[in-house]
Amino acid sequence: MTSVVDKAALDRDFSELYKAHLRDVYSYSYYRVGNHHDAEDLTEQTFLQAYRHFERAQRESKGRPLRPWLIRIAHNLAANYYRDRSRRPQTQLDDAAIVSEPHPTAELVEQREELEEVLAGVANLPDDRREALIMRFALDMDNREIARALGRSEGATKVLIHRAIRQLDENLKEAGQDE
């Protein structure tokens, strides 16, 4: 059994992990589910589950960063969330993701519309491509971290991201031509 001394160190380390990555987990959850309410629920469940398995994860990580492990928990919980409720991510995100101005200029309106199109495009990508883009751009994770979070090789992750960007680019261009 863990000693009191080990437990104190473990709680301290978990506290550091929590402080460092709360925003990452929340951002990931939010872009996965598309609304604040479910993102809050997902974030809470992620950290509670992480706390329960932290000792083992720390032992097995051999000093490697634990952010991919944390995001993988959120990823698995999000997958269950969709499976249980037969949902897809919401194309229309709640507020907060896109900055809104009280009296927007025409340029700002255009910019906002452009970003909304990008977010809608991301939401409509296949699951693995969408997740890779969220991790890369919202969480600023590198290929190695994303690979660990998704349980893929670094090479496969690089290809996945490249294809995701290309598909999104093509979709946006097609949407632009249709207008």
Added chain:
Amino acid sequence: MNDVERLLRSALVPIEPPQSLIDSLERRLTEQVDAAADELADWELGAMKDPRNWARSIGAAGVLAAAGASLVVVRARQQHKKRGATRLRALEKSAHEVSGDIRKRLGR
């Protein structure tokens, strides 16, 4: 960086978690930390029945208060302090009983 990547960086901005989530999450984590610490304290107290664990258990008493206070939440810290003090008193009491027992065995 091409145009799509630039757009992605502007669109997928990190989202700050709301205060309501932070409050709720820290409350639930504190409950888990407390439950684990209580379980551990019970085990440590039980282990003191075995003389081989005396030195280790007495040494652990000083660490126990810190264990509860490690999650960095002011409110949680206050709660832990209170609970930690209770556990510490329990361990001190047991340590006192152990030293009394040793004195008795040595006939002092």
